[in-house]
Each structure stands twice: as structure tokens, then as C-alpha cells.
Amino acid sequence: MLDGRVRQVGVVVADDDHEWRAALVESLEREGFAVRAEELDATGAAAATLREKPDLCILTNALPGGALLATGRIAHECPATQVVLVALNPDEEDCLTSLEAGAAAYLAKDASPDRVVAALHDVVAGIPSIPHRFQSRLLDELGRP
Numbered sequence: 268m269l270d271g272r273v274r275q276v277g278v279v280v281a282d283d284d285h286e287w288r289a290a291l292v293e294s295l296e297r298e299g300f301a302v303r304a305e306e307l308d309a310t311g312a313a314a315a316t317l318r319e320k321p322d323l324c325i326l327t328n329a330l331p332g333g334a335l336l337a338t339g340r341i342a343h344e345c346p347a348t349q350v351v352l353v354a355l356n357p358d359e360e361d362c363l364t365s366l367e368a369g370a371a372a373y374l375a376k377d378a379s380p381d382r383v384v385a386a387l388h389d390v391v392a393g394i395p396s397i398p399h400r401f402q403s404r405l406l407d408e409l410g411r412p
Contacts, residue, residue, distance in 0.1 A: 275301035276391055277321035281312030281330055281337075282353070287376065291325070294380035300387070309337035316341050316348055323387060327376060328354040328361060335368045342369025349390055353383065362401050372396040 278300050282288040292302050300323075304315035309332030316324045316337075324341055326334045338350045349371035354361055362373045372390045374383055375398060386396040 275299060276323060276387075277301045277303050277319060278387075279304045279306065279312060279315045279319060279321045279324045279348075281306040281309070281315075281325065281334075282327040283307045283331055284327070287327075287380075290380045291383060294384045295387075298384050298388075300384075308332040309334055313337045313340045316345055320345060321348055322391060323351060324348050325351045325353060325383075325387075328352050328365065335364060338365065338368040338370050351387065351390060351396075357398055357401075359401050362397055366397070373398070373401075 278295055280288055280292055280295070280302060288305060292305060295302055303319040303321050306312040306315050309326070309330045312324060312326055312330065326337055328334045330337065334352060338352065341348055341350050350369055351372040351374060352365040352370045353374045353376045355376045357373065357375045365373050372386060372395060374386050374396060389396050
């Protein structure tokens, strides 16, 4: 809280699917997130994130230009920003690769925008968000008990 005001969570959203991006932005803004930029490709997403320094950067995994490249760049050059990968066809390998690249969360794109927003609240609170069906394997891969 600054001067009696709650700080808004800043977000960059990148997806080349206009309808999904617009629905997500609407849900984010309704929930009090501050959408600082909307981008159509990985290059734009990385540039906007480095410029705006948001709390979150949401990328779809099939983003033109390479979401994993953008994730790595953002994680390296803007470590305070948490990257959230949203997958059209989520799978364990893609999830693990995304987390290894620096993503803080991996979500299914077929989730409603409101469900994505709920998961983002978890990410901001420091709670990782990955599909339950992947958690056991990922913990094994990462060598955690």
C-alpha cells in the first residue's frame, strides 16, 4: 500500500489471437490489474516487458517469434517480472521446458479468462500454478520430494 492506495499489479499480455487476448485483458482490468501493453509476438512482448517492467508477462506458448526465447530473455533481463506461459495444447514436456526457461506458471489456454486471472493472483502471491496432472512428473524431473 502506498499513500493509502493499493498498488496495482502491472501486466503485459502477448497473444496473436485477438479475441482471447481481448477477453483476458477485460478480465484482468475488471479484477484491478493494470494492463500496460498488449503485444502480438514474442519480440514485442519482450520489448514491452523490458520497457514497462510489469509484475507479470503473459505469453501464449505458440506466440510468433518464440515464447520460450522471450521467456528466457525476460527472466534474465527483467527478473522481477514473473512470466506466465499459456498453452493451447498443454503437455508435460512443454511445461517443463517453460519452467526451465524461467516461467513462473504454465496454464491451459482453454481455461476461462476468469480462471486464468485467479491463477495469476496465485502467481503474484508466490504460489506456482501448473496443471495438476503434470505436478508429479515435474517434481520428479526437478528432483524434489
